[in-house]
Amino acid sequence: QQQVKQSPQSLIVQKGGISIINCAYENTAFDYFPWYQQFPGKGPALLIAIRPDVSEKKEGRFTISFNKSAKQFSLHIMDSQPGDSATYFCAALNQGGKLIFGQGTELSVKP
Amino acid sequence: ETGVTQTPRHLVMGMTNKKSLKCEQHLGHNAMYWYKQSAKKPLELMFVYNFKEQTENNSVPSRFSPECPNSSHLFLHLHTLQPEDSALYLCASSQVAQSSYEQYFGPGTRLTVT
Numbered sequence: 001q002q003q004v005k006q007s008p009q010s011l012i013v014q015k016g017g018i019s020i021i022n023c024a025y026e027n028t029a030f031d032y033f034p035w036y037q038q039f040p041g042k043g044p045a046l047l048i049a050i051r052p053d054v055s056e057k058k059e060g061r062f063t064i065s066f067n068k069s070a071k072q073f074s075l076h077i078m079d080s081q082p083g084d085s086a087t088y089f090c091a092a093l094n095q096g097g098k099l100i101f102g103q104g105t106e107l108s109v110k111p
Numbered sequence: 112e113t114g115v116t117q118t119p120r121h122l123v124m125g126m127t128n129k130k131s132l133k134c135e136q137h138l139g140h141n142a143m144y145w146y147k148q149s150a151k152k153p154l155e156l157m158f159v160y161n162f163k164e165q166t167e168n169n170s171v172p173s174r175f176s177p178e179c180p181n182s183s184h185l186f187l188h189l190h191t192l193q194p195e196d197s198a199l200y201l202c203a204s205s206q207v208a209q210s211s212y213e214q215y216f217g218p219g220t221r222l223t224v225t
Binding site: 004009034036042089093098101103104 | 151159203214216218
């Protein structure tokens with residue numbers, strides 16, 4: 001299966017809170033898992049990415065947690081800020097070099 | 112200009128029109144992509160060009176015709192489109208190399224078919 005399932009579809013978080021977005025996949029041959037951030041009127045931009053040989057990667061306030069056995073990975077945004085309000089996409093790279101994207105999560109951080 | 116640029120940013124066309132979308136990348140990459148982004152749906156890969164050669168056509172209807180004259184430019188020619196083709200069309204580029212997978216996206220062309 002080439003799908004990546006993402007949830008929730010939308011998320012509202014208070015400023016300073018933790019935003020958590022989850023993704024699940026079925027194809028065990030996926031070997032690279034990026035997260036993209038998209039602001040209105042802009043194209044998606046790479047935020048952070050992880051390979052399946054590590055369980056966690058942290059860059060600033062953004063952390064990817066990866067559970068290989070459960071075939072799930074998640075994005076955690078600590079101390080969420082209004083400027084983080086955007087749409088977030090998870091993705092997985094298949095063996096053919098194609099990125100398979102999740103449906104996206106609209107995050108709104110309230111001041 | 113830096114990164115990936117796309118023109119026009121907005122396009123309204125009738126079902127019988129012919130138009131073209133243009134993408135240019137200033138990153139020295141060797142692969143370029145067209146994606147379709149519809150509301151509440153995952154990004155859909157349409158076409159891939161590696162070193163100017165089309166390597167992927169993701170079952171896209173023939174009313175969409177890509178053209179890649181060189182590694183920096185990518186076009187999407189449109190003709191006799193349907194209203195359901197209204198979407199944001201994104202161009203991306205990447206450097207195809209071992210352990211390098213990042214794709215850089217342009218801002219997209221918002222297409223409305225009337």
